[in-house]
Amino acid sequence: MTAQILDGKATAAAIKSELAARVAALKAKGVTPGLGTVLVGDDPGSRWYVNGKHRDCAEVGIASIQRELPATATQEDVENVVRELNADPACTGYIVQLPLPKGLDQNPVLELMDPDKDADGLHPTSLGRLALGIEGPLPCTPLGIVELLRRHGVEINGAEVVVIGRGVTVGRSIGLLLTRRSENATVTLCHTGTRDLGYHLRKADIVVAAAGVPHLVKPEDVKPGAAVLDVGVSRSEGKIVGDVHPGVAEVAGWISPNPGGVGPMTRAMLLNNIVEAAERRAGV
Numbered sequence: 001m002t003a004q005i006l007d008g009k010a011t012a013a014a015i016k017s018e019l020a021a022r023v024a025a026l027k028a029k030g031v032t033p034g035l036g037t038v039l040v041g042d043d044p045g046s047r048w049y050v051n052g053k054h055r056d057c058a059e060v061g062i063a064s065i066q067r068e069l070p071a072t073a074t075q076e077d078v079e080n081v082v083r084e085l086n087a088d089p090a091c092t093g094y095i096v097q098l099p100l101p102k103g104l105d106q107n108p109v110l111e112l113m114d115p116d117k118d119a120d121g122l123h124p125t126s127l128g129r130l131a132l133g134i135e136g137p138l139p140c141t142p143l144g145i146v147e148l149l150r151r152h153g154v155e156i157n158g159a160e161v162v163v164i165g166r167g168v169t170v171g172r173s174i175g176l177l178l179t180r181r182s183e184n185a186t187v188t189l190c191h192t193g194t195r196d197l198g199y200h201l202r203k204a205d206i207v208v209a210a211a212g213v214p215h216l217v218k219p220e221d222v223k224p225g226a227a228v229l230d231v232g233v234s235r236s237e238g239k240i241v242g243d244v245h246p247g248v249a250e251v252a253g254w255i256s257p258n259p260g261g262v263g264p265m266t267r268a269m270l271l272n273n274i275v276e277a278a279e280r281r282a283g284v
């Protein structure tokens with residue numbers, strides 16, 4: 001058996017064309033959604049990601065607001081940019097590209113953000129709202145995973161989901177999303193302290209691998225027919241190496257390629273959060 005592909009690139013393209021139509025409708029009402037990015041320092045990887053986000057915005061008609069600070073910026077400098085974007089009516093939502101350069105403290109910066117302008121869905125208020133079931137921006141990678149499964153007809157309702165990794169961007173937050181009544185999955189969160197990962201994996205209908213450990217998920221541990229999402233990003237000789245061993249494609253029913261799987265979906269969901277915030281504010 002060879003797994004079917006959870007094609008994130010094609011799915012993200014379909015979502016972007018739907019978002020473009022919603023942006024056009026907002027513009028007809030006199031509202032132009034705007035995404036802000038705050039980039040501090042000159043890490044080439046971070047710059048590449050941020051540029052990608054602005055390219056995505058251009059594709060769907062969202063305005064771009066780019067703020068850049070040198071690596072020598074002080075905590076106060078960064079916080080002032082956050083205050084400025086909070087006050088800017090053209091900015092529907094924004095992200096502060098992480099990680100910040102050494103010497104800067106990211107938590108006070110994130111807490112200073114207006115939670116209603118949180119495009120990543122990772123502000124303490126956004127995570128609190130998700131836990132409490134209050135509407136608001138949702139974390140982009142978990143949301144992208146749900147959309148990717150849904151649009152390929154993979155059943156989430158009642159599924160046994162095993163998540164590997166307890167990072168806030170994926171592992172910590174996806175359980176909150178998948179155990180809502182609307183998704184209705186059973187979620188097990190595994191991490192480096194899990195004694196027998198294989199034991200959990202072998203019963204999983206859906207595996208979300210977000211540990212950042214190359215080829216951690218082995219074919220012998222995957223239940224035949226399971227859906228496997230590879231979120232891991234490690235680099236070896238310039239190439240992306242995911243958390244899922246290539247042999248898993250012979251056992252799984254569904255597999256997300258990496259690159260071309262969850263990454264493009266994460267970016268599409270960032271745009272989705274901006275459009276939804278603009279619609280919420282315009283009363284659509």
Ligand SMILES: Nc1nc(=O)c2c([nH]1)NC[C@@H]1CN(c3ccc(C(=O)N[C@@H](CCC(=O)O)C(=O)O)cc3)C=[N+]21
Pocket residue numbers: 049095096097098099120140240258259260261262263264265266267
């Ligand atoms: N405040 C903040 N929000 C973020 O969302 C955020 C961040 N900081 N810091 C860095 C990480 C990383 N991240 C990625 C998103 C998409 C791809 C993506 O689309 N990757 C492509 C290609 C990648 C390649 O070829 O290098 C793919 O998977 O197909 C990758 C990485 C968002 N991040």
